[in-house]
Amino acid sequence: MKPAPLTIVKCPSCRENLYRHGMASGNTFGAVFWTDGYIDAPMLPHYPGFVKCPVCGKIMEINNLPKFWREKPSIFDEEGLLQKQPAPSKVQDPLRLSIEEYLSLAKRLRDFGKIKNTIINAWWLANHPARENPQAPHQLSGPLYAALERLLPALLKDPCDEQSRLMGAEILRETGAFKACLTELKQTRFSRVRKSKILIRRLALKKDSRVQAINPRPSDYWLR
Numbered sequence: 001m002k003p004a005p006l007t008i009v010k011c012p013s014c015r016e017n018l019y020r021h022g023m024a025s026g027n028t029f030g031a032v033f034w035t036d037g038y039i040d041a042p043m044l045p046h047y048p049g050f051v052k053c054p055v056c057g058k059i060m061e062i063n064n065l066p067k068f069w070r071e072k073p074s075i076f077d078e079e080g081l082l083q084k085q086p087a088p089s090k091v092q093d094p095l096r097l098s099i100e101e102y103l104s105l106a107k108r109l110r111d112f113g114k115i116k117n118t119i120i121n122a123w124w125l126a127n128h129p130a131r132e133n134p135q136a137p138h139q140l141s142g143p144l145y146a147a148l149e150r151l152l153p154a155l156l157k158d159p160c161d162e163q164s165r166l167m168g169a170e171i172l173r174e175t176g177a178f179k180a181c182l183t184e185l186k187q188t189r190f191s192r193v194r195k196s197k198i199l200i201r202r203l204a205l206k207k208d209s210r211v212q213a214i215n216p217r218p219s220d221y222w223l224r
Ligand SMILES: [Zn+2]
Pocket: 011, 012, 013, 014, 015, 016, 053, 054, 055, 056, 057, 058
């Protein structure tokens, strides 16, 4: 795992210095893959595209902000980058969005890819308690349920996009539409995501709507 060079951006609203985290390279060694598409990879941390300023609360797409300072500037960095100055002494970590903030953001966005990612991030967040504790109650909130339902037709429409269709089938399962989930799984071959499909199908047949690890860590077997 190799983090990207330390990069600092400015909050577009209050001008606070914020870290922009990222990876130069990573891998999925030791990763746990989940039925909702979330990957818990110690060597490939998940850095969401939208974050919140801890000072003024502004929600921003951090990767779109100009770099203010970078540890090892490359020739591709913007002109005017403060390359030779020392890093600012006070820099804050941006905050991650809550489920409610993701859902409210999704309503304001125009780009479908960003709307999709934002709703999926909210969904993953809602599933985190069940990842920590398989006995945790699994119920998606009304607004999240509605957002996932709105996303479904787009996920299921492309016959060539196995990943999206499987995610659609998983949403059907997690929202209790087990029959529709099984129909969807039957209609698509899912040659590249076979293991996930088999598990999602088995859970749908049992009418189990909880998120599950596709490859639990060996130690997890002792917990279940
Ligand atoms: Zn701010």
